[in-house]
Amino acid sequence: MxxxxxxxxxxxxxxxxxxxxxxxxxxxxxxxxxxxxxxxxxxxxxxxxxxxxxxxxxxxxxxxxxxxxxxxxxxxxxxxxxxxxxxxxxxxxxxxxxxxxxxxxxxxxxxxxxxxxxxxxxxxxxxxxxxxxxxxxxxxxxxxxxxxxxxxxxxxxxxxxxxxxxxxxxxxxxxxxxxxxxxxxxxDTSKAVDGLRQILWGLFKKIVIADSCAEYANMIFNNSSQYNGSTLILGALFFTFQIYCDFSGYSDIALGTARLFGIDLLKNFAFPYFSRDIAEFWRRWHISLSSWFRDYLYIPLGGSKGSIWKKVRNTFIIFLVSGFWHGANWTFIVWGLLNALYIMPSIFFETNRRNLDVVAQGRVFPNLREILSMGVTFGLTVIAWVFFRAKDLHHAFEYLGGMFSTSGFSKPQIFPRSILLLIAVFILIEWRGRTQEYAIANFGFNFPKPVRWAFYYTLVLAIVWFAGEKQQFIYFQF
Structure with missing residues (x-):
């Protein structure tokens, strides 16, 4: 079900x-x-x-x-x-x-x-x-x-x-x-209404964004040898938003559903694609799993205590186990090890606890440094997701080779403007609500009531419009 x-x-x-x-x-x-x-x-x-x-x-x-x-x-x-x-x-x-x-x-x-x-x-x-x-x-x-x-x-x-x-x-x-x-x-009426609002946002992320991105991500990844580098880059971007909206959409529906019964579940996502470094990304992505490994594996191993090499060892163990937890395939293991490599600079320079606040706190726009750090972190994450999505290591390296070839500067063979526009609108809504429990938790509360309800009805209509053959959630396979 x-x-x-x-x-x-x-x-x-x-x-x-x-x-x-x-x-x-x-x-x-x-x-x-x-x-x-x-x-x-x-x-x-x-x-x-x-x-x-x-x-x-x-x-x-x-x-x-x-x-x-x-x-x-x-x-x-x-x-x-x-x-x-x-x-x-x-x-x-x-x-x-x-x-x-x-x-x-x-x-x-x-x-x-x-x-x-x-x-x-x-x-x-x-x-x-x-x-x-x-x-x-x-x-x-x-x-x-x-x-x-x-x-x-x-x-x-x-x-x-x-x-x-x-x-x-x-x-x-x-x-x-x-x-x-x-x-x-x-x-509690207010709690139930808030739960319904979170369910609505979760369904929008899953059905409208994730499933739409999945159509093109699957097309490009499954036939990657037929496309040029710029199209492969788009395919990786589509999967990047597919997996986020698919899994965080599930979590939103789960948390909202539990709230209907008066129960609060642990928050699982905190706008990870606005992270300024990989350490922050992993504090914001699949929070319940990351904290589980921290408390029941990383800390018992010694955590961040001891020499720098023990910290490195413990970090690699955590990410290796995390990759293996996701699936029985070498692609997941390499994905975990790649993320461990990503986080190494913050371990060596002890900057892994630097970005604990919300990016651009109290401001509408980020500054140039924040934009650059978010861009680099997002780019590294996209590369890692290629291993997560590829069917095997050969496919992953072949795909990355195509992405970084000279054809990456050519015109994409597939360019679905409507889906890219949807992603852009989604990013804007997420950015506006990045300080909340979920993006639309307080969205439009200062708007006139008809405008706020028009926004909710727009989400409902979009869900109905995009609803087709129902797609399983990606993390069901894990």
Whole structure:
């Protein structure tokens, strides 16, 4: 069930009405309804993988209790590593088994051997990387005595499988979401209206911008050898806006949907393409994943403490794991390592915490230095996205070679003016709202009411106009 589908447009109002009216404000009934709805939502993808989700939930639920009840550190460590091992084992089988087998076979073949290994023809369960990380953070936090174990199985299950975030995040923490699940919730009109506004903006980003860009990005990337350098540059730009509007659009819909039920999820994007360096970009892109790796991998490795070489080592580990988390392909690993290289200057010169404020804070226009720094950061990001989008490393390097060839100065063979105009309008709206939770959070509040509503209706009409064959969200594959 896609957020941009008719089935979800029917599912959400039904759950919303039952939640606020049929449960009569009873917290126990509200949570049970949300849990059943979440399992139904997930089962619409493939009901067989519900058993995997429930097993993972049971594993971490009982492991959390066992860790808290353990009388010795040895027993606590046993249950911690049992949970981590089984969870990562599922990921290894479903997501990485074939990658390791084929990579090993290709490596052996370089030595002159022709091995034949078994590969698995299995589907990747939707959202497995996300709900696995929910459970892992919960178990690790209990082990570190940051939180107490949750004894209510319904509440814990809802934390893992709450349907707005189940298949593509944001990656929640028990310290943030569980207290909200256990707290009584009353209907707040302003909160619900704000949620609807964020859903509207998320749908606009996905259907109008991302899916329109996807049409041309797919055309150019899938036939890259037929196009000149300037067209390849446009293709990379189209994918750059596709992936941002696709994933941040999903996050907006997820956050807005959760707000309809009185729950606040973690912010996942903060206008990353206005970043002035790569370190700032990663503080603003997929925030829940970046902070997860920071808290559960980077800091335990030593973080930014110690020698400069330890900082470099830890940074490369983080980006290597981040790339691998995204998919079982060497392109993702190179994408992660390339971003690690990008961030090295800020590590060596200790400038990675320099740009913590919003760019051009309190000003309408950025200054020349900000424009140049944003341009360089954006350009580096576009190059990295080529590896993310390419089907393999050969394709990526071939594509980049075409981008930087002399034909990059020639006239593009494809130049969709309407889509480029849409992107320009989108950038202006995002720039205007860059200090808000999302771009149109307070957009037009100072305008006359008819003008503000005309803007909302324009977004709705654009969504209806561009809505065609529904496209899956990119991050469902991760």
């Amino acid at each position: 896609l957020f941009n589908s008719l089935s979800f447009a029917l599912f959400l109002p039904v759950v919303f009405l039952l939640y606020w009216f049929a449960t009569k404000g009873n917290l126990k009934f509200q949570n049970r309804l949300l849990l059943v709805s979440s399992y139904f939502f997930y089962g619409c993808w493939d009901y067989r993988f519900l058993f995997l989700l429930i097993f993972s939930t049971l594993l971490d639920y009982f492991s959390g209790i066992k860790i808290s009840e353990a009388s010795s550190k040895k027993v606590r460590l046993f249950w911690l590593w049992l949970s981590i091992g089984i969870n990562l084992g599922f990921l290894a089988v479903f997501k990485y088994f074939n990658f390791f087998i084929t990579s090993f076979a290709e490596g052996i073949s370089l030595l002159g051997f022709k091995p034949s290994f078994l590969t698995l023809n299995v589907l990747l369960p939707v959202g497995i990387s996300f709900y696995t990380f929910h459970g892992l953070s919960y178990i690790i936090d209990i082990y570190k005595n940051r939180i107490k174990e949750e004894r209510n199985f319904i509440d814990y299950s809802l934390f893992v499988s709450f349907f707005p975030l189940l298949v593509a995040g944001p990656i929640e923490r028990a310290t943030h979401l569980l207290p909200q699940i256990k707290r009584e919730r009353t209907f």
